[in-house]
Amino acid sequence: MNPVKITSFEEFKAFEGKEIGVSDWHVIDQKQVQQFADATLDHQWIHLDEERAKETQFGGTIAHGYLTLSLAPYLWEQIAEVSNLKMMINYGIEKLKFNQPVRTGSAVRLVAKLNSIVDLRGVSKAQLDITLEIKDEKKPAYTASLVFLYHFQK
Template identity: 65%
Template sequence: MIIINNFIEYKALEGKVIGVSDWHTIDQAQINRFAEATLDHQWIHTDKEKAEKEGPFKSTIAHGYLTLSLIPYLWKQIAEVRNVKMEINYGIENLKFGQAVPVDSEVRLQAAIKSVIDLRGTVKVVVEAKLLIKDYAKPAYVGDVIFLYHFI
């Protein structure tokens, strides 16, 4: 894990892949909990038998937004940003889903720092987030995650 204490240390990472998280298994229980929380019960996610018989992936798959919601959890395994009085998830740009995530897949986040800008005391960081799936060539998604930091 990398530790970032201030704007200068963040800026030094610009243009670099800074690491990957641990592997995380997305099981059916997690998919079902996400379906309950979001009211998205589409059969391709929650009906194992139908997905195996009729679905293009021959198993249930994780919701795309479930995989996105893992970013904060996985990001914290890559970087610890210290001396922050406030951190804001500002947005995601240029996001493309490239591969479905079948149930019981292991995923991990790869992060690269694209840009670090000081906006009069607010530090805007753009991180290229790539969700890798174990044993798959294509990532689940690639997108630019934007964080705003107010350092102490």
Template identity: 60%
Template sequence: MNPTVIGSFEDFEMHNGLELGASEFFKITQPQINLFADATYDHQWIHTDPERAKAQGAFGNTIAHGYLTLSIVPHLWEQIVRVENLKMMINYGIENLRFAQAVTVDSEVRLVAKLKNVANLRGTVKAEVEVKLEIKDQKKPAFTGLLVFLYHFL
């Protein structure tokens, strides 16, 4: 997979309103879920106790934390778009984030991105990217939202 290369505001502008692509599928494993639970102090059994989750949970297995699925966005985004000639990039915000479907352990997910809007703010590029995290073999995505990035080019 070759990511789209963006090196300037003009490059972003050429993709305004267009789908940028999709990442490769990424498997969510129990060790990843456990490490995320340790990092965030969120050890709720639905995430970390496979036996209890199978016996008592609504999903038949443990599920990834919603914020874990969100936290892999940078990794997946880099597979879709490679931004070059950067001085700095800032994660500026997330709008209209909706977690629509639980991601069970060992599911595979991928990010699909569309450039919703791009603006030049006195030399800083503001990119609004509509995203959805698809779950392999599921109709509903794990989440949808609008990511807002600020790019400072050299």
């Protein structure tokens, strides 16, 4: 999949109110869950104890909610290649709702829509409405609005 190329406020603005795209599927495996647990010091058994987790309603381990959220920038880069930048800043996350857990071994993908973009004296404030879909599931893992500040070069 080729990402959409965006090099200016005007090019970004053309997507306002529209879906920009969908990422490729990404499988969250047990190794990634373990690495996230080690990096964040969150070693709750539902993420790591495969035998014990088999006895739960999930039938196995689940990915950390924040692991699934942390995949957003990686998956976003598959949707849009925003370049010609001095800098990009993660500004905020609004309306985050975890809808259901992601079972380890499941594939997820990001759907991104540009809710709004405004020019704040040369800084572009973009609000992206995102959904993390889980393959073969009706409900998404989460929905949220990501806010980025893009400092495009002239």
